[in-house]
Every structure is written in C-alpha cells, then in structure tokens.
Amino acid sequence: MKPSFNVEDLVMHRGAMNLLDSIDDYGDDWLRAKLEVRNDAMFACEYGVPSWLGMEYLAQAIGAFEGINRRLQGSVPKLGFLVGSRKYVCNTDYFSPGMLLTLQVSREMQAENGLAVFRCELTGEGVVATADINVFQPENAEEFLKGAIV
Numbered sequence: 503m504k505p506s507f508n509v510e511d512l513v514m515h516r517g518a519m520n521l522l523d524s525i526d527d528y529g530d531d532w533l534r535a536k537l538e539v540r541n542d543a544m545f546a547c548e549y550g551v552p553s554w555l556g557m558e559y560l561a562q563a564i565g566a567f568e569g570i571n572r573r574l575q576g577s578v579p580k581l582g583f584l585v586g587s588r589k590y591v592c593n594t595d596y597f598s599p600g601m602l603l604t605l606q607v608s609r610e611m612q613a614e615n616g617l618a619v620f621r622c623e624l625t626g627e628g629v630v631a632t633a634d635i636n637v638f639q640p641e642n643a644e645e646f647l648k649g650a651i652v
Contacts, residue, residue, distance in 0.1 A: 507570055509522045509535075512566040512570060512573065513562055513566055514565065514581055515565075521543075521544075521562050522535050522537050522559070522563065522566060522605070523535075523536055523538055525566055528567065528570055531609040532609065533563055534605065535562075535604075535605045536604055538601070539551050539598060539601040539602075540599060549596040550596035550599055551596060551599075553594050553597060556590070556592055556597070556631045556633075557633065559624060560607060560624060561635060561637070563622070564582070564584075564607050564635060565579070565582055567607055567609070580639065580643060581643035582637050582639035583638045584635060584637055585637060585638050589633060590633040591631065593628075593630050594629050597629065598627075601626055601627050602627065603626040603629070604624070604625050604626055605622070606622070607622045608621045610634070616638050617637070618637050619636050620635045620637065621634055
C-alpha cells in the first residue's frame with residue numbers, strides 16, 4: 503500500500519496560496535489531485551475563479567508530485583519554478599464556486615539539470631483544460647536565485 507500525504511507536506515505554498523485540497527493517487531510518473539473552487543478563494547470574482555488560474559492549479563499538482571518523490575526518498579520538498587507552458591486550452595472563462603476539479607499531471611521528460619515537462623489535464627463538471635507545462639527544479643534554489651539577481 504502506498505503512503506498517503508497531506509498537501510501541506512508536499513508543496514511550498516502556505517495559507518491561501520496553497521490551492522489543492524487532496525492528493526487522490528500517484529505513481530512513478532504521475533499524480534492526481536482534487537480541489538473545490540471556493541467563492542472566497544484568492545483571485546475569485548463575481549463570476550468565479552478565472553480559468554487562467556488553472557495553470558497554477560496544475561503547477562501545484564506538479565509540485566505535489568515532486569514533493570511526494572522527495573518524501574519517498576526521505577527528503578523534504580524543495581522549491582521549483584514554472585518555466586512556461588505550451589497550449590494551455592480551457593473550455594471556460596471561469597471556474598464556478600462549488601465546482602470540483604480533478605488535476606492529472608504526467609511527467610513526459612526529466613533532464614539531469616532539473617528541467618522537466620509534464621502533460622497536464624484539469625477536468626470537472628463539463629470543464630476541460632489541458633497544457634504541457636515546463637518546470638525547473640534547481641539543486642539549490644537559494645543559490646540559483648542569488649545568481650539570477652543582477
């Protein structure tokens with residue numbers, strides 16, 4: 503039986519910026535997570551939550567996937583960066599409050615330098631969003647950020 507994890511133990515975001523509710527399942531190269539769209543959520547407006555936030559939902563699912571891998575290796579999650587995406591497509595402009603969303607992320611490629619590509623899908627109540635997301639997880643994020651500042 504696989505160990506179960508709380509989202510807070512896997513992602514670096516805290517408080518209102520921690521957007522995932524639960525991890526449903528995971529494997530060597532994939533993870534499935536869920537969240538409920540809330541009307542008091544950060545970024546919510548009178549129509550709901552803008553669909554562009556789906557990118558952050560998916561990025562946090564990727565972070566949770568990486569966090570699980572680190573926990574299974576006896577380590578702690580570390581900071582990663584969303585580098586870019588290809589073809590984020592969503593069939594709605596807003597996610598309605600109360601909507602249950604399922605996030606599926608699958609690692610397609612992992613380079614030794616910390617770059618990875620994930621195929622991602624967000625579904626729920628007639629909503630479908632897809633994207634290929636590129637992420638970067640340096641060995642030492644603090645040193646990387648110090649070097650990135652000019």
